[in-house]
Amino acid sequence: MIGMEIIYAALGLFFFYTAYSALRRGAGQGAALAGFWGLYGLHFIAGSVFNDFSNGLIIIGMTFLALCMRSRSLMPTVVETLPLSGSVLAGGEDGAKKSMVRLLLPLLVVPLVAVLFVLAAPWMHWHGRSLIDPKRANQIGYVLATLAGLVVAWWRLRPPAGLPFASGSALVCRVGWPLVLPQILATLGGVYMAAGVNQQLGVLLTIILPPGNELAAVLGYTTGMMLVSALVGNAFAAFPILFGALGLPVLVQSFGLSPAPVAAIGMLCGFSGTLLTPMAVNFNIVPVSLLGLQDRFAVIRAQIPAAFFVFAGNTLLLYVLTFFEGHSSP
Amino acid sequence: MVDHGSWMTLLGLGVIIGGVILRMNILFVVVASSLITPLLAGKTPYEAVAMLGHYATSARYISVMWTILPLIGVLEWAGLADAARGLVSRLTLKTPGHVLQGYFILRQISAALGLTSLGGQVQMVRPLIAPMAEEAGRHITNGTLTEEERERLRAAAAATDNVAGFFGEDIFLAVASILLMQAVLEANNVQVLPWQLSVWAIPSAAMALAVSWLCFRKIDRSLRR
Structure with a gap:
């Protein structure tokens, strides 16, 4: 059976090669770069063999090496042309x-x-x-x-x-440490879930909002989806929290809205939040280093109009649906 | 459930907010938060590090997307960016706004049909869309595209891919977000059909298209001066 282990091993070798070519180029940050990609390669090749604690230490080690690399890869001193x-x-x-x-x-x-x-x-x-x-x-x-x-x-x-490997690892070096961020953010989501952060936030939101007010409930739900998605960089992590805390008990059960539009519109408000945050690294920060942009927030800035307009439209749509209580099928 | 210890875990979110405001290294902030949060929930340091390692190891599949980099490297070596620029002169895409609008519509339609992997920052924007937009920009400014304008066009190309993908993919029935919503609803004893969810993504797609059209026109106008 073709499983993920073969793919992880191949990727690990690719990162080892990247570490080797960084070391060979030397020049100041070469050692930090080589250490960073070497550890990451090790995490891929032997991650399933190591225990959880060792893998945790590898990630911590990489984080400190990333600090040594500073954010040079994010803000290149010379903008190269493609x-x-x-x-x-x-x-x-x-x-x-x-x-x-x-x-x-x-x-x-x-x-x-x-x-x-x-x-x-x-x-x-x-x-x-x-x-x-x-x-x-x-x-x-x-x-x-x-x-x-x-x-x-x-x-x-x-x-x-040899060109595919050489040019591929040159691209890896150009993206730099943000390359590992999508994976580490998913890790953060898992840790939050295990530590009970999601439940606590849901409890907090139901305490803050005034009861029995449609507009406050709709605004709390859509704004909450946008803010929590922005905070954790992922609408998927925010959805179960806010749908469970506000969407289902208040909008669906108290105000009689159908669950389908409440869920779908809530998720789309979360997408608006994802467009506005540096935490959504693979969408908003990776392209900054990939395209060699000077301004770390350049991509987010370009997304502000669409994110807010769609958010406002969706909030309005959900509020209008509350006037048709119980008839808002499908 | 609402004991003192678990309320403390919300401070883990505070670590993220503080780190972003102080413009610290995001990798450091995220790792710090995922170590501090379990500690606040009453775990030992050993358990906190092990938790980080456990979830990181099981999330390795996300980094599989980078396996495309050697292919992109080869195509760029062979002059893909140049070829993309050549394409602009042959198609009737004479302005960056037209290039981006064309890509926006293409991306939205293909995402709505479930082909989310037809776009992407690594796969499409860097090798193809950003150079095409720049070439069109050079064309309408008669070769006087400033560094600042070039940067703005590249950022707009990346934003186009994100916005069109986000507000297009939910129309497709089997996309991850629809499946997640269905699973969460089912866990709460609510049965819905996928199309009941996806139909509500159509207004968002239309709104995103309208705003982008305005933004692209603005870009073209400012470049024409």
Whole structure:
């Protein structure tokens, strides 16, 4: 069975290679970079073998090394242009058209193969045993799709051997420590849940809001979804808290709204919050380092109009629905 | 449940707020909060570190998205950014606003059809959309695009991907957020069908499209000067 362990091991090796090339380049922060990516590689290769405490120590060690790297990777001193070589682009208009197809093809192969794989995964059996881990079919499909994309790229572009690794780990170094943040934020969600933070926040909100007022309840619910999503950087973590604390007992059970719009509109208010926070790292901070932007909040700033407009519209929509108590089906 | 010890855990959220306000390293803030919160809930330091390690190890699957980086590296080596710029001159996308609006609609439709992986910051924005928007910007400013404007176009490209993806994907029936809502509702003994949830995402999609149209027009106007 193809499980996640093979993929983790391969990714671990890739991060080891990144550490090695950082060390070879040396230059000041080389040691911190090498240590950071080396520890991360170890976490991937041996994470399942180590006990929880050792894995925790690895994450703490990486955090201190990230402090040594400062946020240089977030605010590059020199904004480089997107690296270009244009080596394939020769031969005028006709050649350019051909190379565009050649370059876009591998990029489009990825989503196509990923979707096909997820659809086909339930039928992949061998002597009654599933060939792939069904719980992680999405991730496995994605990895196989990127490999398929690489094969197509290799066939059409003939890059020098070793280039995928070299350029891939150069990109890893450019993104820097924010690369690990999506994973660590999911960790934070798990820790909060285990420590009971979610329940406490729900209890607190029901105490604060005045009882029996539709507008206050709607505003408390939608604003709460937006703020908690912004705080933890994830609407998925905020939804069970606020739906359980306000959505179901107050909006649905007291005011007679249908549960479906309350849930759906609440989740979308959470999405507005996610667009406004540096805690939603892979959406709002990773592109800042990926595109070499100077202003850490540049992407969030560009999202403010859409986030607030959609939030206001959704809050209004939910409030209007309270006038049709019990008739707001579906 | 409402004992003194567990109320203290809310201070763990305070650590995040304080860290963001003080502009500290976010990785440090998040790790600090996930160590302090269990301590406030009465766990021992050993248990707190083990908790961090446990959830980090089981969340490794999220970092699988980075396996695409070698492919992006190869395509950029082969001149993908240049090719994207070439594409702008051949399509009738003459302004950055048109490029971004086109991508917005494409992203929203494909997300609504469940193809969320057709977009993305690493997969699409950096290699393709940002260079296309910049090239169009160079075109309408006659090559006098300032560093500041270039930065604004790149940020707008990243924002387009996020906004269109967020307010498009919920229309699809089998997306993660719909499944999560269904699971939470079911845990509270409420049965709903996925389409009953997804139909309420349509107003948001329309609102996001309208605002973005205005924003893109504003970008074009300010570049034309």
